[in-house]
Amino acid sequence: MIRSRVVVTKHTPLAAHAMVAAEHPRGAEVGAAILARGGNAVDAAVATAFAMTVVEPFMSTIAGSGTMLVHLAKRGETVALNFNGVAPLAAHETIYKIVGGVSDGLFAWPRTENAANEHGHRAVAVPGSVAGLSLALERYGTMTLRDVLAPAIALARDGFETDWYLALNHAKFVQELSAYPVTAKNYLRDGAWIHRPAGMLAADRVRYPDLARSLELIAKDGPDAFYRGAIAQAIVDDMAAHAGLIRREDLAGYRVIVEPALHGRYRDVDLAFSPGATGGVTALEILNILGQFASARVGWQSVEGLHLRASAIARGFRDRFEYLGDPAMVKAPWERLVSTEHARGAAAEIRRSKPGRTKPPRASEECTTHLSVVDKQRNMVSLTNTAVSLWGSRVVVPGTGILLNNGMIWFDPEPGKANSVASGKRGLVNMVPALGFRRGAPAFTVGAPGGRGIISAIPQVIANLVDGRATAQAAVEAPRVHTEGAEVLVSTRVGDKALAGLAKKGHTVAPKDESYSTLNFARPVAIRLTARGLEAGCEQYSAASAAGY
Numbered sequence: 001m002i003r004s005r006v007v008v009t010k011h012t013p014l015a016a017h018a019m020v021a022a023e024h025p026r027g028a029e030v031g032a033a034i035l036a037r038g039g040n041a042v043d044a045a046v047a048t049a050f051a052m053t054v055v056e057p058f059m060s061t062i063a064g065s066g067t068m069l070v071h072l073a074k075r076g077e078t079v080a081l082n083f084n085g086v087a088p089l090a091a092h093e094t095i096y097k098i099v100g101g102v103s104d105g106l107f108a109w110p111r112t113e114n115a116a117n118e119h120g121h122r123a124v125a126v127p128g129s130v131a132g133l134s135l136a137l138e139r140y141g142t143m144t145l146r147d148v149l150a151p152a153i154a155l156a157r158d159g160f161e162t163d164w165y166l167a168l169n170h171a172k173f174v175q176e177l178s179a180y181p182v183t184a185k186n187y188l189r190d191g192a193w194i195h196r197p198a199g200m201l202a203a204d205r206v207r208y209p210d211l212a213r214s215l216e217l218i219a220k221d222g223p224d225a226f227y228r229g230a231i232a233q234a235i236v237d238d239m240a241a242h243a244g245l246i247r248r249e250d251l252a253g254y255r256v257i258v259e260p261a262l263h264g265r266y267r268d269v270d271l272a273f274s275p276g277a278t279g280g281v282t283a284l285e286i287l288n289i290l291g292q293f294a295s296a297r298v299g300w301q302s303v304e305g306l307h308l309r310a311s312a313i314a315r316g317f318r319d320r321f322e323y324l325g326d327p328a329m330v331k332a333p334w335e336r337l338v339s340t341e342h343a344r345g346a347a348a349e350i351r352r353s354k355p356g357r358t359k360p361p362r363a364s365e366e367c368t369t370h371l372s373v374v375d376k377q378r379n380m381v382s383l384t385n386t387a388v389s390l391w392g393s394r395v396v397v398p399g400t401g402i403l404l405n406n407g408m409i410w411f412d413p414e415p416g417k418a419n420s421v422a423s424g425k426r427g428l429v430n431m432v433p434a435l436g437f438r439r440g441a442p443a444f445t446v447g448a449p450g451g452r453g454i455i456s457a458i459p460q461v462i463a464n465l466v467d468g469r470a471t472a473q474a475a476v477e478a479p480r481v482h483t484e485g486a487e488v489l490v491s492t493r494v495g496d497k498a499l500a501g502l503a504k505k506g507h508t509v510a511p512k513d514e515s516y517s518t519l520n521f522a523r524p525v526a527i528r529l530t531a532r533g534l535e536a537g538c539e540q541y542s543a544a545s546a547a548g549y
Contacts, residue, residue, distance in 0.1 A: 008540040014533030019548030021525040022371040027052040030151040032547035041375040042141040050152035058169045060369040061403040063127040066385035067274045067431040073378040078272045082257040083132025085125025085407025088245035093415040121244030125407025130226040149219040159207035162195040165543040170194040183396040211401030227251045272435040279432035279455040286316040286459040292347035295467040303501030310488045311350040313456045317484040325418035326426040354506040368449035382433035382445045432458040450522025456482040457522035472528040472537030480521040
């Protein structure tokens with residue numbers, strides 16, 4: 001039987017000097033304009049990240065969490081900034097009542113009473129985005145906070161036309177948004193309907209005046225406005241009114257972690273990942289395992305390559321679920337998991353074993369954005385910022401226009417686990433910003449939104465770049481697999497023969513069609529440095545776009 005097939009790709013001209021790749025064209029254009037004005041990669045990244053909270057409000061928020069890698073070319077230094085959510089001081093292991101069954105939320109955790117760890121005021125972790133972005137700008141940027149916030153303020157105040165991406169992600173959650181009156185008033189047309197994109201009639205125009213005023217306050221008073229000033233008070237008052245966990249001391253005590261990047265190597269490419277309780281350790285472990293096999297054997301174009309990718313990913317997740325949590329509170333074999341010896345042992349196990357089974361994968365409505373930047377001086381940034389689930393906690397703080405994260409969902413609600421809830425603890429997040437270098441020179445920057453699918457996607461994109469010598473666009477848009485040890489989610493674009501071949505190797509194959517509304521395999525963006533200029537890779541089924549000069 002024959003049937004029609006949609007083939008989707010993107011093309012971006014090379015940029016001679018500087019480039020931003022982001023999950024929305026308006027965000028990329030904001031960053032590119034900063035670069036054209038003489039700003040560096042950090043200036044552009046911070047401006048883009050704030051703008052994305054306006055144009056892609058379901059994916060990130062200024063009351064969110066983030067992980068950022070910054071490579072400073074002149075210093076030859078790469079640093080990681082961890083500004084992820086922290087459990088409030090009032091949180092503890094048994095704060096959520098387990099009621100039996102498995103959650104249908106972002107992660108397949110045990111179900112909690114009223115899904116209190118998934119949405120609503122008790123799901124909110126202490127946010128880090130304003131602190132992290134402000135600190136990155138202060139230490140590594142060249143422009144003022146007022147300058148880089150100006151584009152986001154203008155977008156929120158003056159508004160912009162609704163596109164299909166905005167309308168789709170409002171429509172998917174219109175019922176959930178409607179359950180919170182302040183949120184509905186902020187994001188829905190007349191508090192009840194989605195804003196319509198252009199068709200035969202002009203598009204609706206969306207404006208966020210309360211958010212514009214909050215951004216203006218941050219531009220004027222800096223992060224203190226958010227953590228100690230009027231915005232902090234509004235958050236605390238709303239928490240107190242709805243049995244939330246966050247208090248003034250939680251906000252005032254928030255700290256960004258700045259530390260050296262996690263370094264690794266895949267074939268002839270040096271890599272930098274985010275360390276600690278992020279996805280970096282697991283992503284590097286997966287690549288180390290793939291590195292034990294010949295380059296020609298691990299490509300997505302063959303059944304063997306897909307098998308090896310799935311097996312390496314499953315092993316990475318097995319170790320992740322067993323060991324990892326906040327390194328300040330959890331003793332884990334961090335160095336062993338990213339060692340060559342561990343990779344050799346895992347590869348030997350893959351050679352002699354049939355696929356195993358651990359936790360099932362979850363196709364999730366994960367809420368994250370990613371952006372990559374390279375500037376004229378060849379500084380690089382890879383930055384992931386998130387509200388966690390789509391629309392975060394679904395709570396907007398009255399009078400501020402600020403959507404709150406649902407970062408408590410990152411913790412396992414069951415006591416006694418490495419990633420269980422604890423006062424002041426950082427959850428185990430999925431972000432994998434990554435940078436690549438060849439012979440010491442910057443080679444690429446890459447990252448993605450997409451829940452736990454990020455952790456499997458980034459190693460596959462890097463393998464495509466390195467083993468397949470693919471362009472950035474080809475590396476990003478190639479079919480992928482995802483597994484956490486049980487079913488193997490496989491893009492149907494690999495073809496029926498490959499799907500059947502994987503099943504013959506013992507995998508429980510779950511074919512997944514890809515479209516503009518699915519998010520089974522994450523949505524990477526990348527920039528690759530070439531002798532001819534900067535080359536973008538933008539996920540083909542999303543609004544992702546690149547801009548530069």
